[in-house]
Every structure is written in C-alpha cells, then in structure tokens.
Amino acid sequence: MGDFESSKNLAAIGSLLMLIPGVSIVGAILVFIGMKGLSEYYKDDNIFNGVLKGIICGVIGKICAVAACAAVWVVVIGGAVLGGASSIHYYGNTYASATGIFSGIIFGIIAAIVLLIVAFVFMLLMAKNLRRAFNALGDRSGVNLFRTAGTLLWIGAILTIIGIGAFLILITYILLIVAFFSLKEKAPNQTCNYTPPPTVSTSNTKTANFCPNCGTAVAPQATFCSHCGKQI
Numbered sequence: 001m002g003d004f005e006s007s008k009n010l011a012a013i014g015s016l017l018m019l020i021p022g023v024s025i026v027g028a029i030l031v032f033i034g035m036k037g038l039s040e041y042y043k044d045d046n047i048f049n050g051v052l053k054g055i056i057c058g059v060i061g062k063i064c065a066v067a068a069c070a071a072v073w074v075v076v077i078g079g080a081v082l083g084g085a086s087s088i089h090y091y092g093n094t095y096a097s098a099t100g101i102f103s104g105i106i107f108g109i110i111a112a113i114v115l116l117i118v119a120f121v122f123m124l125l126m127a128k129n130l131r132r133a134f135n136a137l138g139d140r141s142g143v144n145l146f147r148t149a150g151t152l153l154w155i156g157a158i159l160t161i162i163g164i165g166a167f168l169i170l171i172t173y174i175l176l177i178v179a180f181f182s183l184k185e186k187a188p189n190q191t192c193n194y195t196p197p198p199t200v201s202t203s204n205t206k207t208a209n210f211c212p213n214c215g216t217a218v219a220p221q222a223t224f225c226s227h228c229g230k231q232i
Contacts, residue, residue, distance in 0.1 A: 004185045007037025012180035018173045028055060034180070035133065042140040050133025054126045061122030068115035071108050120161060127157035134176075145179035 011034025017027030032055055039048035131150035138146035149172050156168030209218050211225035211232060224231055 003037065004041050004183075007034045007041060008180050008183045010034035011038065012177050015173050015176040015180060019170065028058070031176075035137070038137060038141075038183075042137070044136050044140050046136040047133050047140070050129045050131075050136065054129035054133065057122045057129060058126035061119045061126060064115045064119035064122065068112045068119060071112040071115060123157050123160065127154045138179075141183055143179050143182050145175055145182065149175040149179060 010030045014027040014030025014032075014034060017023045017030065020027070032051055035051040036048050039045060039051075131154045134146040134150035134153075138144055138150075152168055152175065153172040156165040156172060159165035159168060209220055209222065209232060210216065211218055211228060211230060213230040214225060214228045216225055216228070218225055218232060222232060
C-alpha cells in the first residue's frame, strides 16, 4: 500500500474508469486504494480521511438518486393502483377512482423531490470532502492541478442542479488522470554541503597595553612607554 508508483497508477486508472459508465464503481474503488497509499506516503491523514468521507457521502447520494427514480416509476404507479382501493364497481368491473390515482401520483412526486434534495446535499458533501483531500495532496506533492480539480469538482457538484455540473465533473476526472500521472516520488533527503566559516577565537588576542605611569597606550610587545620612557 505504501508503494508510491503503484498507488499513483491505481488512482490514475481509477479516475479513467470513472469516465466509463458501468465501471465507475470499480474506478472509485481504485481511486480510494490509490489515495490511501498516497496518504501513507505523504504521511497526511487529511488525504485519506477526505476521500473516505467523500466516497461514503457519494454512495448515499447515489442511493437516494436511484430511489428518487424508482419513486417516479414504482411509487407513482403503485400508489395509483393502491389508491384504487376507493374504487367503484360497475357491472362487475372495477375502476380506479380519480381520487385514488391523483393521490398516488402526488405522493410519488413528493417522495421523488425529497429524495433528490437529499441526494443533492450528499453530493455536495462528497465534493467538499474530496476537494479537501485533493487540496491536501496538492500541497504535499506540489502538483497544483489537484487543487484545480478539487475546485472544479465543487463547482460541478453545485451546478448539477441545472445540468451543467455533469460536464464539469467529467473535466475533473480528466484533470485527475493528468495530475496523478504527474506525481513524482520525493528525492531522498540530501545532506547540507554548506560549511560555516571558522570562528576566530579572541581569547588569545592581545590587546594594547597602557603605561602604568602616564596612562599612554603602547604596543602590546613594548617594554618601555614611548611617551614617558618608563619601563612597563
């Protein structure tokens, strides 16, 4: 797991598979494994924690989105049929009342809207956590493309509500592929070749002497004062 090359390659391949419908789940798993390895390599738990929380939120969001689609096809139709409990009988034939059909449709629409709102919230949480993980990875690796991808993912998640976000998220996956393959292994720590200049000890440095008779400064090696002629 701590192997740098395998981790970055798994994450890059996973990002590529995220572009292919039907195998995006496999891609998400590979990205998760690769990011975990990179988190261990760079010794930054923010990378792994962000991806873990993001994937959990993404799974919940997709479940809610699928449930919303099911609500449209199952709950609406099923509610209409069940609403026919208040049916009328005419010459041995049963007809669902208009009230039962209408109530079933309304219930299905409300359920679908609630589930879509919940899915949207969890998709935003997914993008927020993944952005945090990519920012941490960008800071550790020096590849600023991760920060760009994280920001684009966040904007795309917000704009999914108007449909443009899907295109931005697609670009995000492409940027991640390039970013993962751009990662370089850290060079081993190099010793510093700088040698500080030698310090000059002043403990033995001779200072000027002074004549005890007149106080005139004389050379350190002088034995007589040059001013008064007295012996020092």
